[in-house]
Amino acid sequence: MDKQAALQHFKKHHFTPLLDIQLDMLEAMFHRYQAQLIFDFKESFRDLCIHILSMQQQGQKDPIGYIHYSFLRTQMLEQTYLYMVEAYSAEWYEDDSDCKLTYDASWAYAPMSTMLETLEQERKIYMGTITSVDVERMMLESAPFFHQFVNSLLRLGMAEVVQMPEYLAIHKADRVAIRTGEYKDISENLYVEDQKxxxxxxxxxxxxxxxxxxxxxxxxxxxxxxxxxxxxxxxxxxxxxxxxxxxxxxxxxxxxxxxxxxxxxxxxxxxxxxxxxxxxxxxxxxxxxxxxxxxxxxxxxxxxxxxxxxxxxxxxxxxxxxxxxxxxxxxxxxxxxxxxxxxxxxxxxxxxxxxxxxxxxxxxxxx
The missing domain is CATH 2.160.20.80 (E3 ubiquitin-protein ligase SopA)
Structure with missing residues (x-):
């Protein structure tokens, strides 16, 4: 079996079935513990707003135009499932005044660790044709499947967090967009607010x-x-x-x-x-x-x-x-x-x- 055929066989008979099982389990957990997950997100968002206001009170941050929740594939290989949460002015990426915290999304990505451990053992039956790098590449490509749960949780909690006193207190640009996606890559709006x-x-x-x-x-x-x-x-x-x-x-x-x-x-x-x-x-x-x-x-x-x-x-x-x-x-x-x-x-x-x-x-x- 050549390399390409081995990869296709491995993906069909090992990777995809295991991914489906993990996603089913994650979905059940997502619904069962939704209230607690939303609470944890709200606390994280509260901390971000306090940090933003502190910087603004010290004259270090202009009115906020964007808040972005980013996942980083590189950290996933280290099994560090923290989202980078950044606040920008209306100039977005041209704003060079760093204002960032992290959001712990390990509840959504923990199955990746389980999958890596299992797949690392299962690849060995291919007698060296499939390497650890191949397994890691498949796992990185699957990141959006786990991100979709974080995306949905943020949407569920968004209506509440934008009513919190800590969010209302920060200085905002004429238009605020709270977004999520891959770091400095494709992202989508979770919430849009127009001051005008x-x-x-x-x-x-x-x-x-x-x-x-x-x-x-x-x-x-x-x-x-x-x-x-x-x-x-x-x-x-x-x-x-x-x-x-x-x-x-x-x-x-x-x-x-x-x-x-x-x-x-x-x-x-x-x-x-x-x-x-x-x-x-x-x-x-x-x-x-x-x-x-x-x-x-x-x-x-x-x-x-x-x-x-x-x-x-x-x-x-x-x-x-x-x-x-x-x-x-x-x-x-x-x-x-x-x-x-x-x-x-x-x-x-x-x-x-x-x-x-x-x-x-x-x-x-x-x-």
Missing amino acids: SLLADQVREQLIHSSEEEPYVYENLKRLSLPHIHLMQKDLRYNDFSHSDLRESQFHSCILIGSIWQRANLAGSSFQGCLLTDTDFRYSDLRGANFSSASGQPHREHGVRVPGLCGLRFEHANLDGADFTDVHSFEHVCFEGATMQGTLVPRKYQQHWKLSEAQRQSIVWTE
């Missing part, structure tokens, strides 16, 4: 005229008055509509992956046929909202599980009279504290959804 107020009419026009070629995504659309807006087949993923007035609005067959609607007024609105994977409706007013035929379909392909790890969040929302007829892939949903008087729910979710007895009694179960 957006004009509702301007945003309405941008939403209406967005297209597949120019989608309107990853934007901060908080505290806007946009009632009765009608949007069809728009890509609005990861937009933040929190605290906005969107009464009687229509979002028909839109892509709303990872969008946030916390404390929004969505009474009488429709999300019919929308893709709602990882969407956050916590504390929102959804009285009479129509979710018929909506989907929470998670992404599952060759170890990729994002979007889909965060689940749908309806904690403390008002869902009285809402319609969940024919929704699908809604297994991972949280309704803690939500009111559901007269909410229409397919009977198949009786066993899947974790509901209080009061919620079960107030729901109208449909076939």
Whole structure:
């Protein structure tokens, strides 16, 4: 067996099966200990904000425009799973005033150590054809599979950390972006904040005229008055509509992956046929909202599980009279504290959804 054939055989019969097992175990742990993981992240973020403010009070740091959580593949070979967390001014990488701490992500990457130990033994059956360097290379290439869990955890905690007094106290640029990704490589927004107020009419026009070629995504659309807006087949993923007035609005067959609607007024609105994977409706007013035929379909392909790890969040929302007829892939949903008087729910979710007895009694179960 030549080198290339041996690598393909090793990857197919040893590396990939072991990776799948570890990712399944990590996903179970991610959901089981989510509250503690979010708490730890919040404490880490609090420390960062205190450090930023201290530097600013000493005149060593300009208003913050970027906060970046970076993973470094080189450290992974040393089994050091610390993210570098850096705060930059609006000039981003041109800001040469170092402001950095670390975030311990070993909870997500610890399986890599287990895999390295196992694979190091299994490669030996290939009689020297596969080296330790080959195994290390495979492990480094798998880093994004573990990063996706950190990405999802940061998203889950972001709404809380940006309300902390320590974050509110730091001096910010006109636009702040909190991002994550590989160090000085591809990254994505977790949170965007504009200090300047957006004009509702301007945003309405941008939403209406967005297209597949120019989608309107990853934007901060908080505290806007946009009632009765009608949007069809728009890509609005990861937009933040929190605290906005969107009464009687229509979002028909839109892509709303990872969008946030916390404390929004969505009474009488429709999300019919929308893709709602990882969407956050916590504390929102959804009285009479129509979710018929909506989907929470998670992404599952060759170890990729994002979007889909965060689940749908309806904690403390008002869902009285809402319609969940024919929704699908809604297994991972949280309704803690939500009111559901007269909410229409397919009977198949009786066993899947974790509901209080009061919620079960107030729901109208449909076939």
